[in-house]
Amino acid sequence: MHETAYAKINLALHVRRRREDGYHELETLFAFVDAGDGLTARPAERDELTIFGEFAPQIADPFGNIGAQALAKLPRSQGLALTLEKTLPVAAGLGGGSADAGAVFRIVEALHGLPDDWPARAAKLGADVPACVTSKMCLGHGTGTELSRVVNDMEGAPVLLVNPRVPLATGPVFAGWDGEDCGPLPDGPASRIAAEGRNDLEAPAMALVPQIAEVLDALRDGAKLARMSGSGATCFALYASEADRDAAAASLPREWWQMAGKLRP
Structure with missing residues (x-):
């Protein structure tokens, strides 16, 4: 199975205040580009992750990658061997790791379904991950995990x-x-x-x-x-x-x- 980890961009990002928990209160317009990292998945006895591509060397610990962490957080009846082609730069404002995690969620959803509490599981991985799971334009509030719909008159731009x-x-x-x-x-x-x-x-x-x-x-x-x-x-x-x-x-x-x-x- 093949899946694209779509690049995330913030068309607007307003920081409203610093929160007592150390995070920031945000308002953002998430958008996604029809290109990004590539993931290939196949059934396996146990979970595996192989990373290659231009920016693979920047990921020192493949199992510290939140795509691998996403795999570990989702219950399944069998393992998955993932191959990730890392074409998005790391630490670049594109939600690259979050996009990878979102693609993992979509792969697991297609093969096994997702648990009802998947949004909470996604939010624990990172503030951008819930939006990256659906990879559709939306508004984000709170730390970015509280999502709502927006009229998308920019599709195809x-x-x-x-x-x-x-x-x-x-x-x-x-x-x-x-x-x-x-x-x-x-x-x-x-x-x-x-x-x-x-x-x-x-x-x-x-x-x-x-x-x-x-x-x-x-x-x-x-x-x-x-x-x-x-x-x-x-x-x-x-x-x-x-x-x-x-x-x-x-x-x-x-x-x-x-x-x-x-x-x-």
């Missing part, structure tokens, strides 16, 4: 993901947030939320990785919208056409990582 090949851990970026609540997400369909929203983590991320500003400057030329995703350092750009997207991709420095696709439903 051409999108380009670009990373300067600098990993960026989430913790230091949140620690650099200035603590100022600049207001909630706007109301309306996804297109309005994306256009009028913001990413409150852009400034602290740029302070740690100045190359993010270079990527955004390059993407804003010809894009309908360019913004950093999550805690960075990956940025995305939305275009009016695939031709515009592909022309922009061809003009970027070759040393930057990039992935082209379209927004999923």
